[in-house]
Amino acid sequence: MTTTLDGRVAMVTGAGRGIGAAIAARLAAAGASVAVCDLDEATASATAAALPTTSAGIRMDVSSSAEVAAGVARIGDLLGPVSILVNNAGFDIIEPFMDSTEETWDRLWEVNLKGQIICCKAVLEAHMIPRKDGRIVNIGSDAGRVGSTGEAVYSATKGGVIAFTKTLAREMARNQITANCVCPGPTDTPLLAQFGEDKTTGLRGSLAKAIPLRREAQPDDIAAVVAFLCSDDAAYMTGQTVSVSGGLTMS
Ligand SMILES: NC(=O)c1ccc[n+]([C@@H]2O[C@H](COP(=O)([O-])OP(=O)(O)OC[C@H]3O[C@@H](n4cnc5c(N)ncnc54)[C@H](O)[C@@H]3O)[C@@H](O)[C@H]2O)c1
DSSP: OOOOOTTOEEEEETTTSHHHHHHHHHHHHTTOEEEEEESOHHHHHHHHHTSSSSOEEEEOOTTOHHHHHHHHHHHHHHTOOOOEEEEOOOOOOOOOGGGOOHHHHHHHIIIIIIHHHHHHHHHIIIIIHHHTOEEEEEEOOTHHHHOOTTOHHHHHHHHHHHHHHHHHHHHHGGGTEEEEEEEEOSBSSTTGGGGOSOSSSHHHHHHHHHSTTSSOBOHHHHHHHHHHHHSGGGTTOOSOEEEESTTSSOO
16 A cells, blocks of 8 residues: 655644544654644644654634634645645534534534535645645544434534535546545544443443444544545545444445
């Protein structure tokens, strides 16, 4: 496999911890310089400092067009033009739909879907389209493909991510820019810890038993597939939705 990303600059959002931090580590291990972007400046800086390549921690709220524009300009100055964008920042509140509030719906849409749209527009405009080069990987969720009890509006935002990625892929193909969507299944991160700390009992235990490969994903299981989609080996893949779920969902 041709995995070298030497000389590439990657921007990964929500990369201070969890799946995003694993993606940053994978891309850096393959040679890319990584802009580790996160709402939490401390974790962004700590993750960036641990990477083996020239990288930078950038405080950024993906739901703010102004912060994203400023961040993308800073990344250009510090690391060079971005040719890989991984839209990973997201959050979830697990509760019955009938208990959820409009305030939660608004924040879910602003971060999980609009945040990806804002980052795509900014990076495409500033770096990818002018250079006719780019790889975009948007992190969706199997909740957006098959639904998930307690995650109604979250599922809607992730379904939106899947649909947005497909149209983006069609429009950007003429610029030699690919866009794909990776849908993790249950993955062992602080976000999943909302289901309970114990991975073998309760809801998390039942979930693991329902997965054909009989375990939750580790963040690096997701990062490996993202890194492949950013590599030259995936040059002819675009507009695809790839589930990484231990077989929990099959298309
Ligand atoms: N963990 C799972 O089981 C799972 C399953 C399917 C999909 N996902 C998706 O994977 C992605 C990463 O999830 P995770 O489990 O690593 O979550 P996590 O909560 O462990 O990490 C998310 C990171 O995103 C950052 N973030 C949140 N809002 C932000 C914002 N507005 N701007 C910038 N950064 C922000 C947080 O500070 C945090 O560092 C999310 O998009 C999530 O929806 C996760």
